[in-house]
Amino acid sequence: MRLLKNERKVVEYFNKKKYYETGFLKYNFWYNRIKFLLGSTITKYEIRKIFSSLLKKKYFNFKKLKTRSYQYEFINKRKQKNTDEVFEGITIYFE
DSSP: OOOOHHHHHHHHHHHHTTGGGSOOBOHHHHHHHHHHHHOTTSOHHHHHHHHHHHHHTTSEEEEEOTTSOEEEEEOOHHHHHHHHHHOOOOOOOOO
16 A cells, blocks of 8 residues: 555654654654644644554554553554565475
8 A cells, every 4th residue: 555645754754753662652642743744734634534544554553551542653664574574484305
């Protein structure tokens, strides 16, 4: 799935600032960062739409808390691909 213009901006900014190292944080943190990045003219609906789209595209992990709320963690997809390429597999020999 390709990223839209604003989604690409958000992902590049989050990777640049290394938000993948922050761990699980509340939605309000991510909301404020997206609003700061895209400007004050963007609506709450558009921010939520961008965030939920990135969540569907697996750029965020989430965990449910006891209070029926969630926390989200940003994932660096580029770093994840590099670790997958390192795996060399299992060698099988036949006699």
